[in-house]
Amino acid sequence: MVTEYKEGSVGAEFNKREFKVVGTRPPRPDGVDKVTGRALFGADFTAPGMLHATVLRSPHAHARIVSIDTSGALAMDGVKAVVTSEDFVKQTSSGNQDTLDNCMARGKVFYDGHAIVAVAATSVKIANAALKLIKVEYEILPHETDVDAAMLDSAPVLHEGRKFRNIPEGNNANVSGYWEFGHGDMDEGFAKADIVIERSFKTAATHQGYIEPHATLATMGPDGRGEIWVCTQGQFMVRDLAAAFVGIEASQLRVTASEIGGGFGGKTTVYLEPVALALAKKSGRPVKMVMTREEVFRASGPTTSSSTDVKIGMTKDGRITAGQAKLRYQGGAFPNITAMLGAMTAFASYDLEAVQTQAWNVLTNRPKQAAYRAPGAPMAIYTVESVVDELCQKLGLDPLEVRLLNAAKKGTLSSYGPTFDEIGLVATLEAAKAHPHYAAPLGPNQGRGVSCGFWFNFAGNTSVSMNINEDGTVAVIEGNPDIGGSRASISMMAAEELGIPLEKVRTIVADTNAIGFNDVTDGSRVTFAVGLATIKAARAAIQNMCGRAAQIWGIDADAVDWVDGAAVPTGHNAGDFPPMSLAKIAADSAKTGGPIAGHFEVNADGAGVSFGVHLVDVEVDPETGFTEIKRYTVFQDAGKAIHPDYVEGQMQGGAVQGIGWALNEEYIYGEDGKLQNAGFLDYRIPVASDLPMIDAVILEIPNPGHPYGVRGVGETGIVPPLAAVANGVSHAAGVRMTELPMSPPRILAAIDGAK
């Protein structure tokens, strides 16, 4: 369902535009390939003479590598190459070196599953057998996987002697990052409150849970030129890192992204790719690597886990007077900035006079975290929205009214610094308040939860080319793997701008040598930034085509306009010519100067932040602690929904992943520091029968930074569910839940404890 936003100057201006293609719901362009199995995913690529490589991984959570003896493996029949960290180039940037050290442990293993050696052989079976012949001598070290414990002075230090910047006194050597945001006088703010609530929360690490494991095929010839085919969210990122790690130049490594079976942020870094390339270089043969599901869990991108203290003051009539949060995140053994993003987003939904957030990142013996939809925000906003809910509960106030009263709007000085431009939070809250869901009666043991959510969205480096084919069709060439339907939306924007039917346009994701640089598909940036570049590339092509028409008509190029897919004279003074269609101009292009194309390159800005509000009804079984999601509605500002099906899909998918995070998903570590649930049986993402249909209500508050008003929609949807579900469960169970996941044993213990 799409609700048009009619008020407000910007909205009104944008809504004047009559879209023909944008806003419709055509069938997805990748649909036939995906249902017939023709689509090529990461593991579908093969090459003549190909080897298979597998990885020896640490069985210890923390150990010094005393020695590695690979001679037994190398001596085995069918083994063609072995690599360790010794086979890679030392990096100058610490961030790149960390990524490399995560791909192949150097000197130390930091977590259960950390890669140590890779073996390429003529079959997976031989490679696995060879792994068993490798001798690694370890000096086992004490380990820590808990965020709070890792901050204690007694905690084992992961990176001895490594200095992290800007860490205040009093923090131990595992603290790798510290950030602060906010404004106003906190003491004054809390003094104005009628009620202040302070609570501490914990959230577990979760995994992105993409269905397609990491997979890649790499080749490298004796001429030093390489190729990689890979399932990734960013072929340019893979190129830059893999080339740097094996020591070749970017132009010599061509990376092609496959179709992708889910990424959600988890495929914005490298694991196997540099390793496969190094093995290909050493063996002279193509090398394929595919992770098992267990490897995906043990060694690829979980999220951070968190521990947070929140304090919020409110007046009797619901005005928030001050908000404070101290967020401690751990994202594994290497530094990351997710805690900073948590501190920036925690209070973003509110217009506050006094707000302060502080964040720490702590290193632990867990895998290096990777992005997951709105990284850092879900767990931060969960804590704030839980306390706001409890304040409403204590004061007997309506949770949506309170949020409306305090909502950030245009002109609000945000809690993280900038002043908001045109934003959709109030409209989103009002849509939720007016929706029948909010008034529906609840049954016994049921509770309703509400939460706001926020995400920045990103734009970034983007290149698009567009070829006008001689038969009047159009090829759009872009460089961002399509993880959420972007090819459909990009084709639609191209068709809209050019004024031609959608069927005439095909968009492809090109390899790194076929198009200019693109940032990875992340930050909900693609429909926004690649869409913007596509529109601008189309405008360049249109300008060219107007010039061609002018040439044929013998008039000034300035005297030609582009209307409904054809060049037309600007008026009678310009001349009296019938419209000249794109197809006609294209057919004659050889006679008017040659092929016609448009392109556009930009480091884009103006992504436009996005807000969402979620409503959920849950029922808690008081005898087992089991939570059933009875009803769920998502309200989100999309700016302009190019293809509403996909927008709804993003909103629903975000909600479902957030529900999993809230209820059952968690990384479980034993005393020995080993991951206990490296598989989908005990790492419980929701199954279809766990969920009702998620209703999606799209709001359209146009983003002034995009020609059609688009905002990214891919991430905001995962932000509110944690608190929405926690608030619903807290009401249904009659006890405030402060730790995720709210698995049945935890809920039952809380219910019994409150008796």
Add this chain to the structure above:
Amino acid sequence: MRFESPDTIEQAIGLLNTCEGTSRVLAGGTDVLVQLRLALVEPELIVDIKHIAGMRDITAEDGGFRIGAAVSGAEMGEHADLVALWPGVVEAMELIGSTQVQGRATLAGNLCNASPAADSVPAMVAANAVATIVGPNGTRECPVADIPVSPSKTSLTKGEVITSIYLPARPDNSGDAYLRFIPRTEMDIAVSSAGVSLTINCDGVVTQARVSLGAVAPTVLVVEDASSAIIGTKLEDAAIATLQAACSAACNPIDDKRGTVEFRTKTAGVMAKRAALIAYSRAGGSK
């Protein structure tokens, strides 16, 4: 690894009995294949029993049903008379896995895998089911309850194969039910479970009952105190509360990633209580 799919039980037994290394019987394979993939076992010999005559039949016998060792869960669910007689056993079997798994998974396989959390086993134990076993020394009958001896271990000896499981006849006004607790709605492993089979008289008074618990001890528990708590009652609240308490008291679970001792103990009682009420209503009792 050798894969054989013999046509007769004698051939199957001969193969298994003469194999010197590890061997595995393969019924539906929904446990065996997973174990192979995880490299938990690397058997020398796999003997598929699906092609042996009679293994895929459900036959009426003396008022009960004999279920061949290769009959799938889906086939049981489609057998109306079987469902009418032992709805609890069939529902337990049908809880296993997904539609795809249902097309393959068998009762005998679930039993011989000897997982403490196996879903069909508590229901079969409550039903007093009996397995027919054929081996190098001939044929024997064995109560289902005596087959699993500890996690992953059975009382079957070398060369023995279960050929069928017999679900006996039962008096009119009988009913059975099985419930398990899982954190999701499907595709999960029981954290605790309970099977109840009972018979009532024309006044609605329970005359016979058998209560079993799964996933709360190394093997399925039969809780005599729970059955005696409801025999002679109409499942009044007090009787049900005693049954629930008896079940919780009988539990001897482990603490692991799937559930705490406390949680398993408590929910086992809850599952038994709810299963008893369903069985009672299936028997024709009204409350």
